[in-house]
Amino acid sequence: MTNIYFVRHAHSTYSTDEVGRPLSLRGLNDANLVANLLMHHDIDHVISSPYKRAIQTVEKVAQQFNLTIELVEGFRERTLSEHPVPNFDEAIAKVWEEPAFSWEGGESNLVAQDRGVTSLLQVLDEWQDKNVVIGTHGNIMVLIMNYFDVKYNLAFWDQLQMPDIYQLSFEGRKLRDVKRISEEEVLHGY
Template sequence: MSTRIVLVRHAQSVRPRLGEPDYDERPLTENGLAAAESLVPRLAAYSPTAVLSSPQRRAVQTVTPAADALGLDVITWAELREWESGLLPSADWETLYAYSWAHPEFAHGSGESLDALTARAGKALARMATEYPDTTVLVGSHGTFLTRALIAAGHRADWDFCRAMPMPAIYEVTSSQAAGA
């Protein structure tokens, strides 16, 4: 059995405040909301049986228009949330992220390492395969999470790939229950 998983990176969101913890309710910008609406025909064409999302508002807002058009609810899963980096938004975030990508076993402070994020993403893919066998699932999430999910699914991706990922972006993977992810 296999599950087609359509990973959707959220559309353009309001920027986090520098020096302050990021917050789950950070929304999409007006352009982001328009982009989410423009995704509807493309996402509906996959004929998903379920729409899952990170509980973070920007991810939910990105997949909600498609879910509404399909008559489906958006189901939030905590494990689909963005990387818990342990970093405050800062002007030098790219340098800090690049370090993490070069050392994926490293965790900043009480944050999650990229290796731990990859494991979390892989478990989420396996859960989707178990709960939604032989169907298509739309998944709203975030750039770093999606990149690490692609890695967990056996695809090659790196920091340059993650940095260049547009908002929104769509990727497709197949998860097999037999393979576990």
């Protein structure tokens, strides 16, 4: 089995700089939690979106396993629109309702999903039977998961935490299991 640990980035300080936006103080503290939650998972490789908040969320994981972080553009957040949208909730609902629709300068669900899935399939081929952490973002993560199982949808995205960790177990390129890695599981040994 190949285990992919998708890590949705921790809380960040909002700015219009998508690439350089850093984690907040709370987010930096939560990045320590991510490292603790993954400590016993024998991680072989760490990948991240090139966005600073995603990198910062998995940095301590890479350090504790003495690994470098590979940056992969395919795991960056989906571009919703070239310009800020007046109502984010309505804008995101529209692209999930109509997967081929895109806002001006943005990516449709289909385009963003294709980008993310292509990157994931490359990881699965290259790191077969290994444990790989991928620091990423909520919407692109759920779009990738949705490709394998449609139950991962807008409602699922809406309940995600910052940070959040999902372990996807693959046999070859076939998804076999998904489980959330949480403090409760670590505390109770699940």
